[in-house]
Amino acid sequence: MKVLKFGGSSVAKPERIKGVVDILKAYYSRGDRFTVVFSAFGGVTDALIEMSTLAAKGDETYTKILADFCQRHVAAATELLKGDLLNQVIPELENNNEVLKNLLYGIFLVREASPRTLDYVLSFGERSSAFIIAFALKQAGIDASYLDARKVIKTDSSFGSAKVDFELSYEKIKEYYVQNPEIQIVTGFVGSTKGGLTTTLGRGGSDYTAALLAAGLNAQSIEIWTDVDGMMTADPRLSSNARIIPHISYHEAMELSHFGAKVIYPPTIQPVMSKNIPVWIKNTFAPSDHGTIISSTPNREQGAPGNIVSGISSINNIVLITLEGSGMIGIPGFSRRLFEALSQEKINVILITQSSSEHSISVAIEGAMAVKARQAVDHAFANEITLQKVEPLKVEEGLSIVALVGENMRNHTGISGRMFSAMGRNGINIRAIAQGSSE
Secondary structure, three states, X not given: OEXXXXXXXXXXXXXXXXXXHHHHHHHHHOOOOXXXXXXXXXXXXXXXXXXXXXXXXXXXXXXXHHHHHHHHHHXXXXXXXXXXXXXXXXXXXXXXXXXXXXXXXXXXXXXXXOHHHHHHHHHHHHHHHHHHHHHHHHHOOOOEEEEOHHHOOEEOOOOOOOOEOHHHHHHHXXXXXXXXXXXXXXXXXXXEEOOOOEEEOXXXXXXXXXXXXXXXXXXXXXXXXXXXXXXXXXXXXXOOOOOEOOEEEHHHHHHHHXXXXXXXXXXXXXXXXXXXXXXXXXXXXXXXXXXXXXXXXXXXXXXXXXXOOOEEEEEEEEEEEEEEOHHHOOOOOHHHHHHHHHHHOOOOOOEEEEOOOOOEEEEEEEHHHHHHHHHHXXXXXHHHHHOOOOOXXXXXXXXXXXXXEOHHHHHOOXXXXXXXXXXXXXXXXXXXXXXXXXX
């Protein structure tokens, strides 16, 4: 069994969907066993967020975006399907569109879009795209069936970025696929609580859905089909000599994705790594290209020139917050309280560094969280600040994180020196440094 996933750019237009159908017909004609996860059509999730936001503000222009959403899906179905299959799809789409219309009108009336409601709204993107494509595959002669992932992916109620119940989800995945041997066309990004409430897995969560299915089915491999040729050594928009990484380890891929590489959603790696399932990154628009394979043992010569550093990634709009003070030295618990204060406000920590004297600890967070972080930390340490044992939280804005990633770096000296020299030659001031214990 293979698990394939196609992103929004791969299914943005009917002609692109036809290209995807051709790719899947080739798999089907070879007798391959596979299941496919689809994202919403390109731009649809952003449109759903925008219409929800406008409705919550009482702005009636959300209705125009809603009309575009409805028309786009009906038009796609009309172009891709014909006859009885089209007659089966259109009523279902119209029913879904009516439910979405009523839901948004409710948001408009109460002037609020709660995380729970927003998750339900966002689910309409994947549910519409996967439903249409399942019937397009039927029309192409593939024994395909539509699967709403809410039936098999079970989560907690952390709406917006729900935590998966792995044991229960794997059990339901296995059970469903045994009972339904057709080629399952699955909605990415969405899941449900044990009580049936709709949840989402976070932006990029369709990759995660594919990984969960692969782990639950003990799949042979997972293929992430996108609009690029694979993971690259650097951002091609910033580096003219960026090139494809043909082979990379799970840990390197996790590091690169954590520090800004957008090709794969970071949580995707964990379920497949635990079962040693390789992940291919492939280009929908160049299906014969090699792409990138992510595995436990990359097929490359250890220590060969060019293999020392696997890739460089970066994140912009970063804020560095620093808690410092003489009262921190030798006193246990300061770090715990700092991270607890950030955690309670759901602020994600991207990087951590601490001075050897224990006089200060710095963490990097997203720029949008700066004000919330300052308020949370200053409140948590209000007593120490009053007694002048700790300074008010120091916030440095407008920074970026640059990450150098490579498992072979541990075997070579001078890598850090070359990186810092390059920074210095270009007048770039380094505010904080952190290195993983794995190098």
